[in-house]
Amino acid sequence: MKIYAYGIIDFHNKLEEPIEGLEEKGIYNVSYRDIGVTVSELNEETREITDTCILEHEKVVERLMINFTVLPMRFLTVFNTQEDLLSMVEFYYEDFKNNLQRLFNKVEFGMKVIWPADTIKKRIIDVYHKTKHNISVSIDSPAKTFVKEKFEKHIIDKEFQEEANRCIAVVDDYFNKIAVEKKLKRLQTESLLLNASYLVDKDRQNEFKQAFEQLKNAPSDLKFLFSGPWPCYNFITLTKKPSSVDYFNTEDMLNRLLAQQGFAQERNSV
Amino acid sequence: MDRQIKTLQDKNSYLDLHRQERVTLLEVLDRALDKGVVISGDIVISVADVDLVYLGLKVLLSSVETMERLRGAPMAGAQEEPT
């Protein structure tokens, strides 16, 4: 029986209410000392899982969130045996305890912002052409033209980045005083100005939602996507790393890169 | 000895979803696909980002070998049949 893990919870007893998980199997709690891992069993023959199962996974985690502090597992974390599962919990026990304490009574809110990138760029380009620059050109040449074009791109991009930072600071300001922690991802695409995650105390949820209402109603040319409350996906910090996933181990990294290019990993050393 | 469970992105059924459902799925994917408790190592037999394979199939594949073979096949809109 394969074991599918949904999350780590601050509860080591039996779960009273029945919750249904993947493949319509019941969830149960596996204890380790004073914490638990919530799991369900997968059929042995299961070879593939469609990505819409992620919604079932999420449903379980959010159901748990009502009664417990949950550290949600990444989707599709599966173990061969219960012994494997327990050795994992043993390995990360300190990390799990720390995170459960830190995230007790907290929820995550997400906000994505789209800004009019094209309009902003046009404006920057206009300003650029009206300003004098360090490339004075007495005689033109292919090299000079090349440099001029590169320089223009460089300045425009720089201005674009600075404008993005200014805009993000204004938006973030609405939530700064309410959120305990935050993770901001800037310019994931040119138009997606911000992908923000905020860690908020459960008791301040409404305050946070109100802050979003204020932001939404403030005059701007920004588009917003607001979501939450979520389990605290973005605020889990694990300090322990098994050596096989050491991204800063050059040899290991090189093997992974070569594997990406289609080389079979026949040896451990390059 | 295959230990991997693969994740399939069923693009056809994804496109069938209403906009709101698509937004929901994308938001959930944005979090659960590679955030949360992310652990790797020999005892975890499946992680979500390994071998994300795009297939327009609704048929359950029975072996990992078939998947390996199909990975070399052209994609992007083409309907694939397992051989």
Next chain:
Amino acid sequence: MTNRIIETDSQEAFIEEIEKVQDVLPKRIDANPKNVEKGLAKLVLTLVELIRKLLEKQAMRRIEGGSLSEEEIEQMGETLLKLENKMQELKEIFGLKDEELNLNLGPLGDLM
């Protein structure tokens, strides 16, 4: 049966942008042994491209700082132009596109 809300007034716009980020179309893994050289070339050219871009960036910063004479700018321009053209040639020889010359560094994101 969840108290979670997902609220937006621009579903289409966000679907479009988020899909770009999540790279909904997967990367094709080429296991064909004939393309072994291509794999190596990709790796090497990615690193070369990184250095070339860093050089360009540094050059632009120096121009911005105003510490270069017109002659120096001219010389630098020639070098950068040659480098870019050479890179273009190499990409064509190995049949590689710009997007292919990148490395995923796991939690650090993409190299470029």
